[in-house]
C-alpha cells in the first residue's frame with residue numbers, strides 16, 4: 360500500500376491522490392494484490408529464496424508478465440530478494456540511494472516487504488514514495504529518482520525489463536533534500 364511522505368513530513372495514503380501526483384512525473388502506479396494462496400504466502404514470508412523458489416514465486420504472477428509482454432513489450436523478468444543478510448548489501452544499496460535516472464523504464468512489482476523511492480519534481484521539490492506489497496510502479500526512462508531501504512531491509516520485487524543493458528544508473532549529482 361503506497362504512501363507519500365512530503366519533504367515537510369506530511370503524508371498521504373490516498374491512492375488516487377498518489378497516482379495523480381506521480382502521473383505528473385510520468386510515473387504509473389497500479390494496485391496489484393500480491394498472490395494470496397498458502398504456498399505463495401509461505402514463499403513471500405521466507406527471508407531468502409533459492410533460485411527454484413524464486414521461479415516458483417514468479418509463476419504465481421506469470422499472468423502479470425504475460426500482460427506486460429503483450430501491452431508494453433517487456434521481454435524478461437526476475438525476482439530480486441533483499442534482506443539484512445545479503446552479502447554486500449550496503450554496497451548494493453549505495454548504488455541506488457543517490458539521485459539517478461536510467462535510459463530504460465524502471466519497473467517493479469513489490470510482492471513483499473517495503474522500500475522507498477525518492478522523486479524530483481519539475482520545480483526541484485522532492486518527496487518519498489513508500490512502496491510495499493501490492494504496488495506496481497513504472498518509473499519512466501530519464502526520470503530522476505533514488506531508492507532506499509529504511510528501518511526494514513526486506514523486500515521482494517519482480518523486475519521487468521525491455522532491455523537489461525539500459526538499466527545502469529546515471530548519476531545526476533543532484534543532492535537529496537530528504538535525509
Ligand SMILES: [Fe+2]
Nearest residue numbers: 455461465528
Ligand atoms: Fe533507479
